[in-house]
Amino acid sequence: MARSAIIAGVLAISSPAYSQGDPAEPASVPRHAGVYVEGSAGAAYWSSDFRANETAVPDHTIKGWGAAYGLRAGWTWTGFTLGFGIEARTIWAVKRYERYGQVWASDDIRGVNTLGPFIDWYVYPQGGFHLGVMPGTGGCSGCEATLNISAWVGYDFRIRENWWVGVEPRYLAGGGFFGGASSKEILLAVTYN
Secondary structure (H helix, E strand, O other): OHHHHHHHHHHHHHOOOHHHOOOOOOOOOOOOOEEEEEEEEEEEEEEEEEOOOOOOOOOEEEEEEEEEEEEEEEEEEOOEEEEEEEEEEEEEEEEEEEOOOOEEEEOOOEEEEEEEEEEEEEOOOOOOEEEEEEEEEOOEOOOOOOEEEEEEEEEEEEEEOOEEEEEEEEEEEEEEOOEEEEEEEEEEEEEEO
16 A cells, blocks of 8 residues: 555656646746847937037037937847847927027938847836837938947737737937937837747
8 A cells, every 4th residue: 555655756756747846837828038029100300410529519409309219129038138139219399599598490301320239128028018218329321329339128929929019108319429319219119038
């Protein structure tokens, strides 16, 4: 009787059902890991200052609304993502504020792009809250944003296996020898991870 109870116990411990791991972490819970690709699009509010030289008071400031979009690709290790990204902005409805109080509207459309490496961290690998930063370099038509950095805070909702949809507020700060620029953005993001 005791021998059959021991054999039954050994068989139960060695069975696949017993060795599947911690019951608190079922296999069906999504986890951020593996291939990471994110596309995003939304609205941006742009501001850029220009100076006659490196130390002067800004001669004029340009502000305007526009569209922001981006693409990031990388690899995620248990919630921590490293990769490479590109961001772009198309700014219109531009107003120019001169140092001496003049204000005039311009119909110029300005393109602002940046590219560089990024880090995106899902605070809980099985959750949607994440923080990211991307230093980079890029071009800007008629503004100073040669070296820049963007940072974001986002929350993703799982819509199906490996697919997430989220909201991502993002802030860009950039500069060059004769001015600086910033962009406040809100984006809708679709992520495969």
